[in-house]
Every structure is written in structure tokens, then in C-alpha cells.
Amino acid sequence: MSDLHALFGGTFDPVHFGHLRPVEALxxxxxLARVLLLPNNVPPHRPQPEASPTQRVEMLRCAIEDRPLFAIDTRELQRDTPSWTVATLEALRAERGPQQPLAFIIGQDSLLNLSGWHRWQDLLSFAHLLVCKRPGYPAEMGSPEMQRWLETHLARDVAQLHQQPAGAIWLADTPLVDISATEIRRRRRAGLSCDSLLPAAVIDYIDRTGLYLK
Incomplete structure (x- = not known):
């Protein structure tokens, strides 16, 4: 097997088991040899995070302290412009060279909306796409053209992800973990327990800093 590395982006506001467990299964x-968690600075498609960049990185550190699969890549937090995935993948590809197998992890919801992403046609030039199931989303793409694009690039064998540096799409059979950061923040404000939703070290950090109480 090759040294296949993947990136997994998100606001992580806060990071929770809905992020971690499907990626561990994937x-x-x-x-996968390593997964780089990529906190977004200015997420193009959603409201701004409640926690500061520093707090979101600290929560990630707490979450992965006993999970050696993961590391943190803060490059998007150093940019003032929107966090375009394709620009990040382009930069990482330039750093790693043309032969290193790279992948980008997305949820099924993101795959279905991919045609709205900035320079989405270029994504597979830089990396594979690894797609995790999401509760309640259809398996088929929204148009015949996008469905044909998907089928053209589908990987039938895991070995393809290791043998080629980029260009394939893997539809992963990962567990459906129906947890949302929005729900965690709502539960915090209501004074409800979140023990089963995110790592204990992250809960401890949230408690110590008083996050998500307003």
C-alpha cells in the first residue's frame, strides 16, 4: 500500500463524533495513512463559526490527542479570502509533488452540491474524492450529466486510490452518524448533556472556556 493521505475540511464548531467516526471507518x-483536519476560515457556503479560529483549533487538538490517524493543517486559517477547496488542494499538490496519492474527504451532501463549488471540475486533477454517507441524502446525482461524471470517475477497487495520485471517486460504506454541531450548540444553551456526541476532552475544553452558552 502507498502512503495515501487525505484532507478533511470543516468549520469544526465544535468537532464531534459525526466528524471523527465516519472518517476513522473510512x-x-x-x-489511509494520515488524515489532515482542515479548519475553514471563511466558509463560502455557510454562516460564520461561533468559536474563534484559535478555539476551533484547540478543540481539534483535544479531540485527536489519542487519535494518531489525525493531524491538523491550519493553512486555511491564514487566508483572509474564502476557503476554496480547490486552491488548498492545488497548494498541497505542489508541496507533495505529482506522484503522492492525495484524497479529499466529503459527505454525500457535498457531492450532490459539487457543481456549485468553485472550479469543481479541477478537484480531481489534484486529488481523489472519498465520499462518506450522510443520513437522508439520495444516492443519485441531481442531473444526468453529473451522474455520468460520477460514474466515469468511480473507483471500483481501493488499490486504485493508492496506485494513482488523483482522479478517482470512492463511495465509502461508512457508518451514518447523525450528529450536528448546530444541535450540540443548541443543547449547550439548554444545559443538556452532550457526553455521547463529542470527545470528553472537547467537552472539558468547552466547559472551561464557556463556549456556546450565549
Whole structure:
């Protein structure tokens, strides 16, 4: 197996088991050597995070302290412009060279909306796409053209992800973990327990800093 690395972006406001557990299952399934967690600075498609960049990175640190699969890449937090995935993948590809197998992890919801992403046609030039299931989303793309694009690039074998540096799409059979950061923030404000939703070290950090109480 090659040294297949993947990036997984998000606001992580806060990071929770809905982020971590499907990606851990995906790593087992595809032989990922390392997953770089990529906190977004200015997410193009959603409201701004409640926690500051520093707090979101600190929560990630707490979450992965006993999870050696993961590391943190803060490059998007150093940009004032929107966090375009394609620009990040382009930069990472330039750093890693043309032969290193790279992948970008997305949810099924993101795959279905991919045609709205900035320079979406270029994504597969720089990396594979690894797609995790999401509760309640259809399996088919929204148009016949996008469905044909998907089928053209589907990987039938995990080995393809290791043998080629980029260009394939893997539809992963990952567990459906129906947890949302919005729900966690709502529960915090209501004084409800979040123990089963995110790592204990993250809860401890949130408690110590008083996050999500307003």
C-alpha cells in the first residue's frame, strides 16, 4: 500500500463524533495513512463559526490527542479570502509533488452540491474524492450529466486510490452518524448533556472556556 493521505475540511464548531467516526471507518476501509483536519476560515457556503479560529483549533487538538490517524493543517486559517477547496488542494499538490496519492474527504451532501463549488471540475486533477454517507441524502446525482461524471470517475477497487495520485471517486460504506454541531450548540444553551456526541476532552475544553452558552 502507498502512503495515501487525505484532507478533511470543516468549520469544526465544535468537532464531534459525526466528524471523527465516519472518517476513522473510512481510513480502515481505504488504508489511509494520515488524515489532515482542515479548519475553514471563511466558509463560502455557510454562516460564520461561533468559536474563534484559535478555539476551533484547540478543540481539534483535544479531540485527536489519542487519535494518531489525525493531524491538523491550519493553512486555511491564514487566508483572509474564502476557503476554496480547490486552491488548498492545488497548494498541497505542489508541496507533495505529482506522484503522492492525495484524497479529499466529503459527505454525500457535498457531492450532490459539487457543481456549485468553485472550479469543481479541477478537484480531481489534484486529488481523489472519498465520499462518506450522510443520513437522508439520495444516492443519485441531481442531473444526468453529473451522474455520468460520477460514474466515469468511480473507483471500483481501493488499490486504485493508492496506485494513482488523483482522479478517482470512492463511495465509502461508512457508518451514518447523525450528529450536528448546530444541535450540540443548541443543547449547550439548554444545559443538556452532550457526553455521547463529542470527545470528553472537547467537552472539558468547552466547559472551561464557556463556549456556546450565549
Amino acid at each position: 481510513a480502515q476501509q481505504t488504508g
